[in-house]
Amino acid sequence: xxxxxxxxxxxxxxxxxxxxxxxxxxxxxxxxxxxxxxxxxxxxxxxxxxxxxxxxxxxxxxxxxxxxxxxxxxxxxxxxxxxxxxxxxxxxxxxxxxxxxxxxxxxxxxxxxxxxxxxxxxxxxxxxxxxxxxxxxxxxxxxxxxxxxxxxxx
Ligand SMILES: [Cu+2]
Numbered sequence: 001x002x003x004x005x006x007x008x009x010x011x012x013x014x015x016x017x018x019x020x021x022x023x024x025x026x027x028x029x030x031x032x033x034x035x036x037x038x039x040x041x042x043x044x045x046x047x048x049x050x051x052x053x054x055x056x057x058x059x060x061x062x063x064x065x066x067x068x069x070x071x072x073x074x075x076x077x078x079x080x081x082x083x084x085x086x087x088x089x090x091x092x093x094x095x096x097x098x099x100x101x102x103x104x105x106x107x108x109x110x111x112x113x114x115x116x117x118x119x120x121x122x123x124x125x126x127x128x129x130x131x132x133x134x135x136x137x138x139x140x141x142x143x144x145x146x147x148x149x150x151x152x153x154x
Pocket of ligand 1: 114
């Protein structure tokens with residue numbers, strides 16, 4: 001703990017509290033205030049198959065926002081994927097990061113970027129919700145409840 005003498009104009013007791021608050025807010029990951037998730041849903045086709053996660057990611061900051069990972073208690077692993085069509089053939093590949101431009105928005109949707117819930121848990125059923133934590137470059141994270149929907153949307 002820092003000596004109370006470093007904090008001027010406050011009592012020793014208040015200094016202690018202030019120092020604790022500073023330590024708590026320091027290196028601990030925190031939600032980037034500039035990131036916002038909208039229209040979040042997880043589409044389950046068959047319980048035995050990977051489910052796709054879709055949402056809009058808004059970046060309200062003046063600098064790019066880079067998504068580096070995702071995790072959910074509803075998924076064995078949750079990967080960042082991108083679907084592509086080349087020469088008439090659909091495929092998807094894992095990506096290790098996705099950037100949203102300053103003051104921009106990126107849509108995670110079928111046919112493009114999406115989350116892939118590799119092993120959906122048995123309770124991941126349409127009508128329920130599942131928390132998804134997105135992690136960003138720099139250590140911030142943001143947890144959002146995704147609405148679980150079936151093959152035909154809501
Ligand atoms: Cu995929």
